[in-house]
Amino acid sequence: MIKEGDIIKIILIDDPSKQYIKKVKKGVIFEDHKRNKLTFEDIINKHYGAIINNFIILKPTTQEFILYYLKRKTQIIYPKDSAYLALKLGINPNSKVLEVSAGSGAMSIILLKYLYPTGLLISIDKNLDFLLNTKKNLVDFCILENINYLKNIFFLNFDVFFKSIDNLFKIKFSSCILDIPELNDIVDKVFNLLDNSGTIGIVLPTANQVIEAIQKLKSSNFCDIEVEEILLRKYKTNYQRFRPFDIMTAHTAYIITAKKFTS
Amino acid sequence: MIKEGDIIKIILIDDPSKQYIKKVKKGVIFEDHKRNKLTFEDIINKHYGAIINNFIILKPTTQEFILYYLKRKTQIIYPKDSAYLALKLGINPNSKVLEVSAGSGAMSIILLKYLYPTGLLISIDKNLDFLLNTKKNLVDFCILENINYLKNIFFLNFDVFFKSIDNLFKIKFSSCILDIPELNDIVDKVFNLLDNSGTIGIVLPTANQVIEAIQKLKSSNFCDIEVEEILLRKYKTNYQRFRPFDIMTAHTAYIITAKKFTS
């Protein structure tokens, strides 16, 4: 049953390409691009999947939440990349993960899904606004999946380039994810924070940054360095004219992973 | 500390492209392609990430376990595809998922990671051997991540084309994944097994099958039909000569997702 506060996906029967993800609030009237109206009060207590006034009301998926609902204050890591990266880092409910930076929480959501219910995520961002936004996005995500992922995440607000992270933590991390524009000496520092055989993941948009990152990983004691990119190609669903869409996203980020070893 | 029974990754310092994933057993001596030897007894009680006799001993990641350790009796769904598919289906610890068929358990592993600790996976296969192999793979995977994922999965051994699944389950499923060569009337049947707004995922290697699947999804009451493929491009990690590898996997499967609605 749809309740007040639920996050719903609305699609138009006549034009399924138009999609909206919204939070149900009493008193609010939704309007599509053709000014067709849907009073949210009318859908409360209806079941998901129902048709109301030429709209289909659906439950959004994780991927839809991240792509179309998450409030963005930054460029996000896309689900195609983050889900794969989490597997390459071996995140599981026993993992302790450090994330620099939180961004808008798109990566945090995926990490928390792999960490739940006993893992730990420490999410650092120098920008307090970004942390607050990430927190808000996570609260909504917890509503969507009706799971309290928040108990597994701690937020830290500081700049890793100005405040030393060397002696900050009493634990070692099993994985660390870097999503920051400048690596500087952070790769070396992360090496010290990682457990033996711990994994590092770095997400970078440009080849120049990747070249620099590989160099730094090699000069620290990282092995098993891999660089990959993931291309997602979507197809039109006219079964009499099956073919790819005309355009696609050509680039989001290079994904780098490596493991710590100790001589 | 590495214990007997642990699953480890061995890489060669001199030639990191050579990688082996093995289970540690006393009395066993590992030999690489150049006949260098490693007595497993020597690595017990060493820490992960250590160098022993020109070998680095690492903890395998989820992705490495699936790609290089899983015993395959069938073609598997690749991590790049399965991790993304789980996000598109919205799998979470409240989900109830039906998987037809179990294959070798590559998809089951991913589903269990998203379902843990309170979700449910029912995995059907007509081939008992495949189920037993999947079970064995999952037992090893539980060892790797030290998590008891097995409590969330139930195996059923029958052929969905000969035995009716119509009245088999007293619950409705939030998601169903089909990885079978012939769809026949199974799409219609899955529709009835799904909860309102429930999601279906279909993994198919050929365009002909996708064309047929789209047609069936449209003739049942499925909406939000999407067809995608994921291409993974790997890069060489020589930072002075950064470039993609010469060859890549060009195709694994088309990934189809859709949602149930009810008029």
Add this chain to the structure above:
Amino acid sequence: MIKEGDIIKIILIDDPSKQYIKKVKKGVIFEDHKRNKLTFEDIINKHYGAIINNFIILKPTTQEFILYYLKRKTQIIYPKDSAYLALKLGINPNSKVLEVSAGSGAMSIILLKYLYPTGLLISIDKNLDFLLNTKKNLVDFCILENINYLKNIFFLNFDVFFKSIDNLFKIKFSSCILDIPELNDIVDKVFNLLDNSGTIGIVLPTANQVIEAIQKLKSSNFCDIEVEEILLRKYKTNYQRFRPFDIMTAHTAYIITAKKFTS
């Protein structure tokens, strides 16, 4: 020296992403998107490559002519596809080529470049308007490259589905290119028009059409059947931030080639 009637490319020094391909006509004043003006009379007798009023005046290339100057009455075959297709068909100055249909002449231009000066291109279209437009495009292309490619092409205006092509030609063709939405019995007919070991090229946008085309090629006596697609990925040219563009063309057409054999 730039003369009246020349086809030129204009780029803006301040914003090189803005590009225009124009024919130089006295009395015409060109205006860019910011209403900067360029009187064409001022550039006559200037040399190509010169800067005039913050505009650089360049000679367009074949690819630019096809993509940005050609008047389109139809979907065109893109240079990335047509140049490769011509090589796969083995077009050379001894070839006799049949093209159905002419479309807007984008493929004809490439064929003529490979056929010049002694080959033959017969270009059929049921739509007289399209033929006239193709002719006009070719006239402009001859101006651009200062070569009389027109002597190598003959236009025929009829519908291959209504008028029989069986006994139309006294010659045999070394290659035939089909760019038509419905193949019907045309593959069989082309077989008879082709020389021994002659090549056929078919350009089709959907997988359903390709599936049908392969079936027809196999049921006729065609061998060496190949299906390919070409993806063009463009990179940003900021050398400090080298990376692919965010979006790309994901699909133009599947390219099918085959050869006639005789038992």
Add this chain to the structure above:
Amino acid sequence: MIKEGDIIKIILIDDPSKQYIKKVKKGVIFEDHKRNKLTFEDIINKHYGAIINNFIILKPTTQEFILYYLKRKTQIIYPKDSAYLALKLGINPNSKVLEVSAGSGAMSIILLKYLYPTGLLISIDKNLDFLLNTKKNLVDFCILENINYLKNIFFLNFDVFFKSIDNLFKIKFSSCILDIPELNDIVDKVFNLLDNSGTIGIVLPTANQVIEAIQKLKSSNFCDIEVEEILLRKYKTNYQRFRPFDIMTAHTAYIITAKKFTS
């Protein structure tokens, strides 16, 4: 009719994936991988496309000649790349083209097809062996297409890094193609050799080289700089199971093009 000295393609009726490109010589007996025999004397005076002893005898295409017959002394530029590059440089029968270096002649063949019969190609290589091999390949290619492309090419044997090319030529070139591992000051020198609005094409395998090349092109007076790569994806031709091949070539080269302007 097949004559002695002709270059032919042999495919096996029973296994069309096995393909051979050979020169017909009396007295030679061809043997396939299963030791089936074909006496070349038997096929002289047969027509192309004929079946002889379970072999189909075909005329190779330009693409097949380059990929499967050309004697390689170096890494070649692939037809998918070279055909497109020639269009981006605007090569035509009025062009004067400088090619550094000749390599094995794979690019030269494409250039000559666009230049014939009145254009000029000057092909430089520091390695005399490579030039002799290119010449030999071109002689064979002239036999294949029965066109005398050789009259349009001049070979020069020297090292552009040791011998100055500044005052070597009395003509200006309309295009220059660089296929050399180190650019050094050659981009600047080429600028001086080019006609106004002349085009430069650079083919490079690594991102590091591309980053350096863009920088050099910008510091010389080149505009319209574009970097592209072409991915060729091949499909299986089983029309009941239409799908891409499992693996593909993931990378050959980045293609850079630019135009000279003069302030």
